[in-house]
Amino acid sequence: MKLPWKKDDDAEVDTTSTVEQTPEEAAADRRYTEGKGRPTPKRREAEGKRRGPVAPAPTTRAEARARKKDLKGSAVSLTKEEKRAQSDQRRKARTEQREKMMDGDERYLMARDKGEVRRYARDIVDSRRNFAGLFMPFAILLILVMFLPALAVYATLFMLIFVIFLVIDGFLLGRTLNNRIHERFPNTSDGGFKLTWYGFSRAMQMRFMRAPRPTVKPGDAV
Incomplete structure (x- = not known):
């Protein structure tokens, strides 16, 4: 029986309501990603676009460190020939740098x-016959003696x-260094213990090291 104050809409069933989804269905909808609309390029094609000529060897240590950092950050894959060429160039550059450093450049x-x-x-230091120069031979001899009870x-x-x-x-060497340095370079701020330790550490090394x-040779006038 239909009452007068009831409306027709209240009696109808809402057939357009949204059906609730299960947790699995909701997770599947979130994982779905629309396509890019273009095919993914092959790895060889992408590397071919990025690959270029081999850079020249660095001339300084700072440049070598920066070059190494850039190579680590990039994803470029080099062939064995290119890696060997770069390795040879770096080895040659290091050899040249060491030779120039040993010559005092x-x-x-x-x-x-x-x-x-x-x-x-x-x-x-090189013109003196330093007692500190016997440090390394004495240390080796001392190690051998320790094995003899x-x-x-x-x-x-x-x-x-x-x-x-x-x-x-070391004390005599430091005093000689400071006196002669300040005589020849009166305006220098380099001296004291820092200069003494610099000369003493060099004197402890053997000449070929x-x-x-x-x-200069031992005994030469400086």
């Missing part, structure tokens, strides 16, 4: 070795005596 020296003051300090007892005493003479020689290589 200011462009390739480390920061601690640059300047006329440091060059003069190296010449003073009969002589190991005296090794500590010998090491103590050697260290005392080493400190005395010093870098840059010595340009």
Whole structure:
């Protein structure tokens, strides 16, 4: 029975209401992605567009580090021939840089070795017969003696005596370096313990291991 105050719309069933989705169906709708509208290029085609001529070898360490960083960040795949060519160029560049550094070229020296003051300090050290130059041979001899129980007892005493003479020689070398440096370069700020340690660390190395290589002989006037 239809009552007067009832409307016809209330009696009808809403057949256009949205059917609720299950969690699995909702997740599947979210994972769906529309196509790009174009085919994905092949890897060989994409690499062919990016690949170019091999860059020349870097001339400085800073440039080499920057080049290495760029190569790590890029996704370019090189052939074996290209990798071998780059490796040969880098090896050749490093060899040339080391040779120029050993010859004392200011462009390739480390920061601690640059300047006329440091060059003069190296010449003073190389012209002396330093007691500190016996450090490495003595250290090797001491290691061998430690394997002999009969002589190991005296090794500590010998090491103590050697260290005392080493400190005395380092003090004399530092005083000589500072006096002569300030006589020749009165306006320089390089001196003191920093210059003493620079000369002493070079004096402890054997002559054929010093870098840059010595340009004067022991006993030469500097």
